[in-house]
Structures are given as structure tokens and as C-alpha cells.
Amino acid sequence: MGGETTVVTARGLRKEYSGRAAVAGIDLDIRRGEVFALLGPNGAGKTTTVEILEGHRRRSGGEARVLGEDPGRAGGRWRARLGIVLQTATDAADLTVAETVRHYAGYYPDPRAPDEVLELVGLGRQAGSRIKALSGGQRRRLDVALGIIGRPELLFLDEPTTGFDPEARRQFWDLIRLLAADGTTILLTTHYLDEAEALAERVAVIAGGLIVAEGDPATLGGRNSAAATVSWSTAEGRRERQTTAPTALIRELSSGGGEIAGLEVRRPSLEDTYLELIGERR
Numbered sequence: 001m002g003g004e005t006t007v008v009t010a011r012g013l014r015k016e017y018s019g020r021a022a023v024a025g026i027d028l029d030i031r032r033g034e035v036f037a038l039l040g041p042n043g044a045g046k047t048t049t050v051e052i053l054e055g056h057r058r059r060s061g062g063e064a065r066v067l068g069e070d071p072g073r074a075g076g077r078w079r080a081r082l083g084i085v086l087q088t089a090t091d092a093a094d095l096t097v098a099e100t101v102r103h104y105a106g107y108y109p110d111p112r113a114p115d116e117v118l119e120l121v122g123l124g125r126q127a128g129s130r131i132k133a134l135s136g137g138q139r140r141r142l143d144v145a146l147g148i149i150g151r152p153e154l155l156f157l158d159e160p161t162t163g164f165d166p167e168a169r170r171q172f173w174d175l176i177r178l179l180a181a182d183g184t185t186i187l188l189t190t191h192y193l194d195e196a197e198a199l200a201e202r203v204a205v206i207a208g209g210l211i212v213a214e215g216d217p218a219t220l221g222g223r224n225s226a227a228a229t230v231s232w233s234t235a236e237g238r239r240e241r242q243t244t245a246p247t248a249l250i251r252e253l254s255s256g257g258g259e260i261a262g263l264e265v266r267r268p269s270l271e272d273t274y275l276e277l278i279g280e281r282r
């Protein structure tokens, strides 16, 4: 077990397909125990980046260190310290859920107990079901179970909650928080901005193979200090004003005393900021 505090480092990471850059020079630093989310539109380079870090794809240039090793050269012992949940679901084998999880547990030196993992991902009641009889969302939960069975130090989750119903997503978020509290470092790619906001301490937005913004989701792109939209109701209808000093405006509006009907103060959401960031790249 490495005691290093930076678990993933990338410098100038590049990947070209037929001379075209899919990843065009990415720098990343992910600390131990952190939940880090990669956001970006389809084709931005997220999966390519993640697969290079997992050792599943060769980089064309730049440097990468993952758990202290070069992912392009590291071996089986290094791999056993990773948990990987790919975008594509587990094959619909003839095995049962419990058999599959037990089978995968055998690949790792210090696996979690299979029953415990099935409970954690909410598949306790499906333990005896054949995989091919599972729903899409249940299949995805099984993928997550297989990703964490080896007690990974670093967990890669590529769009993990696609196909989950809202309740399953919330349960999954609880699971991620539990794993993070337990010291697991998590690198997540997602198209759900609420998911990134709920889970990630830091996010990076990738567009066109480059990181266009990085930071705490609450302050990304300066959204916490961006102009606020103040809206309220009057006898003539709804009023709205953009201001960088909402407190002063509200004081002015309430100078006559009493309530301001239907008062709302809104800063740009993570989605507003994200769309603006990737819009600049189109």
C-alpha cells in the first residue's frame, strides 16, 4: 500500500488516433481519498484519458503515474489495487449474481466479502438470480459490485449510474460516499452534473481533449461570485434583475418593510457554468 498523497498524476497526456488528437495535453493531480469527476461532452476525451490511466490504452505522449507506477508498464499486483467499472456492462453470462461476485473475489489478494458487497450495491435479494435475468440498472449495480470486490485503493467509474432509476442513483451516491469515507480514491466520469456536484470534491471539464476548467464544483468558473439573478413578484407580474450586489438590491426592494413576494436569488448552476465553458470550445 503506497503512502503517497497524490494517487494520480498526469502531465501533458496525449492520445492520437490516426493523427487526430483525442487527448491533447492533459494535466491531472488526484489526491488520496478524493472523489474527482471528469465532465465533458460526448467525444471530449474522458474515456480515453481514463483508459490510459487504467493501463488499458497506450498514450501517444506525456507522463502518467497511478499509485506510484506508470500505467503503461505496471503489472498484475498494481492492477489488483484498482477497481474499474467500464461504460459497457458485464456480459450476460449464465452464472448467478453471487457466483459471479465470488468468482471475481478470487482474483484479489484481500477481497471484500461477496455477500457484504451485494448488500452494499443493493443486490442482496438478487444473489441467486442469473445475470441475464437482471434489469439494466441491476446489471450496472453488478458492475459496481465487481469494481469494488477487490477493496480497491483507486476506483474508476465511467458513467456509473446510466440506466439507474432516481432512487438507485441516490443509493449509489451513498455507496460512493461510504467508499470515499473509507479512504478509496474515486475517479468518476459522468454526464449528470447533479451527480458531480453531490459527490465530487473537485471536477475537471474536458472539451476537445483539453481541460478547460478545474476546481471545486461550488466555485467552478467563478460561479459563486458571478452575477446573481434576483426575481420577485409585483402586482404587474414577475420582475427580474441581474446584479453582483444582490443584498443591496434586496435591501432596496424591502425598504418599505414587509415581505418581498416570490423572492428568488439565483447564481449560475453548475449546469449553466458547464454549458458556458463547453460552449466556448465549440
Ligand SMILES: Nc1ncnc2c1ncn2[C@@H]1O[C@H](COP(=O)(O)OP(=O)(O)OP(=O)(O)O)[C@@H](O)[C@H]1O
Binding pocket: 017, 022, 040, 041, 042, 043, 044, 045, 046, 047, 048, 049
Ligand atoms: N479506438 C478509437 N479509434 C479511433 N478514435 C477513437 C477511438 N476511441 C475514441 N476515439 C475518438 O476519440 C475522441 C474521444 O473519445 P472518448 O471516448 O475518449 O470521449 P468521451 O469524452 O469519453 O465521450 P463519451 O461522453 O461519449 O463517452 C472521439 O472523437 C472518439 O471518436
